[in-house]
Amino acid sequence: MMHPDRNMLRQLADGNLDATEAHPIEVHLASCTQCRMIVAFERDLVRALRETPLPQASPDFDPAVLRAVSRRNHPAATSRLPWVKYAAAGILISATLIVITLAGASGEEQSRSMLTPVFEQITSLIGPLANTFASQADSIIPTSCTQGNEVLRIFLLAMGALLVLGGLERLLLPHLKGLNHRP
Amino acid sequence: MEQSDNDIIQEILRGGHHGYAILLQRYRARVLSLTLRMIGHRADAEEAAQDAFIRAFRALRGFEQRARFSTWLYRIAYNTAVTYRQRQRMVTLPLDEEHDDTDAARIPPDRNLEYEELRKQVQKALDHLRPEYATLVTLFYLQDQSYDEIATITGLPLGTVKNRLHRARMELRAYVLKNYPSLEPTH
Numbered sequence: 547m548m549h550p551d552r553n554m555l556r557q558l559a560d561g562n563l564d565a566t567e568a569h570p571i572e573v574h575l576a577s578c579t580q581c582r583m584i585v586a587f588e589r590d591l592v593r594a595l596r597e598t599p600l601p602q603a604s605p606d607f608d609p610a611v612l613r614a615v616s617r618r619n620h621p622a623a624t625s626r627l628p629w630v631k632y633a634a635a636g637i638l639i640s641a642t643l644i645v646i647t648l649a650g651a652s653g654e655e656q657s658r659s660m661l662t663p664v665f666e667q668i669t670s671l672i673g674p675l676a677n678t679f680a681s682q683a684d685s686i687i688p689t690s691c692t693q694g695n696e697v698l699r700i701f702l703l704a705m706g707a708l709l710v711l712g713g714l715e716r717l718l719l720p721h722l723k724g725l726n727h728r729p
Numbered sequence: 730m731e732q733s734d735n736d737i738i739q740e741i742l743r744g745g746h747h748g749y750a751i752l753l754q755r756y757r758a759r760v761l762s763l764t765l766r767m768i769g770h771r772a773d774a775e776e777a778a779q780d781a782f783i784r785a786f787r788a789l790r791g792f793e794q795r796a797r798f799s800t801w802l803y804r805i806a807y808n809t810a811v812t813y814r815q816r817q818r819m820v821t822l823p824l825d826e827e828h829d830d831t832d833a834a835r836i837p838p839d840r841n842l843e844y845e846e847l848r849k850q851v852q853k854a855l856d857h858l859r860p861e862y863a864t865l866v867t868l869f870y871l872q873d874q875s876y877d878e879i880a881t882i883t884g885l886p887l888g889t890v891k892n893r894l895h896r897a898r899m900e901l902r903a904y905v906l907k908n909y910p911s912l913e914p915t916h
């Protein structure tokens with residue numbers, strides 16, 4: 547008996563033959579057990595490959611991926627502390643400035659303490675900046691109350707400091723996060 | 730009806746986050762099976778698979794839908810696994826190692842062999858295949874990728890993909906047939 551070419555039997559098993567190619571082979575298969583077995587084997591081989599059991603991922607697989615992705619999408623959501631930090635920093639800066647202002651107003655002799663030089667240093671550093679802020683604000687908000695300028699200056703300076711802090715964190719945090727992010 | 734991958738991606742790009750979980754659920758095991766075939770080491774394979782998902786999700790906006798999402802994802806997973814393998818200098822499984830499996834040897838040659846037995850043999854054969862062949866076999870039969878898609882995923886020329894898959898199947902067949910001499914051709 548003339549058996550079909552083995553490669554043709556495999557092609558038939560894989561479903562790669564068109565009807566005209568397949569027909570004579572199928573006629574042969576009807577009367578040839580051996581070729582039938584070869585085709586059946588090839589089909590089982592493919593089926594077994596397709597039914598390769600899939601590995602089970604560990605339970606933390608999805609959560610770790612989702613955490614990493616949401617961290618990137620919402621950087622602020624990962625740490626709720628920044629607001630507390632900003633508020634604390636703001637209060638601290640405001641308090642310092644109030645002390646400086648009051649110390650200046652009440653006369654140097656009486657209130658001179660160990661901290662005064664430090665305050666003077668700070669005032670000389672940020673004083674011009676604060677003045678600029680205050681004069682800017684004066685032109686924006688025309689106010690008749692000149693005494694209000696001092697308060698406004700402190701307020702604007704605190705706001706400015708908060709902005710700088712916030713900006714720094716925005717810039718630096720992703721890099722710091724990136725260092726210890728490992729799923 | 731099941732939501733298509735592209736619909737899910739559109740939803741994610743519009744700000745929805747539920748889609749990530751669906752895509753993970755859909756492809757987690759398949760991506761892991763690919764990285765596992767390539768890397769061999771379980772923990773590393775899992776880390777590589779997670780990395781691949783994270784990279785893919787972050788780059789979702791860049792997915793142009795010219796290919797199937799699965800092909801795009803497997804390509805990222807493939808490249809991630811390649812990087813892991815290079816980093817860890819994984820030693821590939823020796824192919825010519827003498828295979829001495831008592832279980833397999835005990836199976837009597839039986840013309841009416843049970844499919845379950847054959848399935849076990851095929852899995853063993855797959856484990857003995859060199860990783861670059863086993864990877865292609867996984868992509869073709871398990872991940873249901875075409876020759877063209879596999880060429881895209883691996884960056885291999887189409888001819889190489891076809892050739893390797895042909896050889897891989899020959900090796901698998903030869904391995905399994907060792908235990909079933911009755912199926913060896915007599916013509």
Ligand SMILES: [Zn+2]
Pocket residue numbers: 548549550574578579580581582
């Ligand atoms: Zn025949």
